[in-house]
């Protein structure tokens with residue numbers, strides 16, 4: 001995500017390290033205990049690569065019975081999300097700073113109810129394919145950390161990433177429950193909560209690709 005670098009970002013972000021802050025400072029220690037991080041128990045929903053947080057902040061506000069976790073690797077970008085939520089009373093949203101390499105370092109088997117990948121970096125060069133958030137290693141990890149009935153939802157403007165994702169899912173026996181090459185044109189409910197990138201691409205007249213997969217007993221969690 002293009003973002004003006006914020007001067008002294010590491011100092012600024014430290015303000016959010018205070019107890020009770022929305023920034024989780026030792027996220028790996030929460031593995032298997034994420035419910036304890038929230039005031040009320042509720043389905044745990046993760047956005048990997050949450051950017052400035054628009055999607056999660058609006059979901060958390062509209063769906064108070066669920067708990068939301070956003071992960072963002074770029075501190076300057078995450079800082080914007082923390083600033084946006086700083087004054088709000090949302091108690092069902094928290095953030096992790098860091099580039100997640102293995103989601104299973106952070107989440108236990110069947111801990112999550114939903115995972116959102118919104119406009120993930122496409123990493124078009126073959127030599128970078130392992131960095132794609134829908135590479136085989138990531139998809140296997142999502143299968144493991146999603147509970148039975150949990151969903152993986154993917155939005156992208158990038159046809160290459162969309163087609164690659166469908167191909168890898170097929171190779172892993174993950175049959176999409178829903179797929180669309182024009183999410184907004186088809187008026188799907190997933191179009192209700194938009195992201196910063198989604199708004200930008202829609203203004204440019206781009207169509208949005210969408211995939212939803214639900215974990216059911218047929219799915220491998222190895």
Ligand SMILES: C[S@@+](CC[C@H](N)C(=O)[O-])C[C@H]1O[C@@H](n2cnc3c(N)ncnc32)[C@H](O)[C@@H]1O
Pocket residue numbers: 001048049050051052071072073074077098099100101118119120121195196197198
């Ligand atoms: C293109 S932006 C999209 C942001 C937001 N989801 C949206 O749709 O507006 C992708 C974001 O994912 C973050 N990201 C990419 N790989 C990541 C990873 N492995 N862990 C955490 N964040 C990641 C990037 O830093 C970037 O801010």
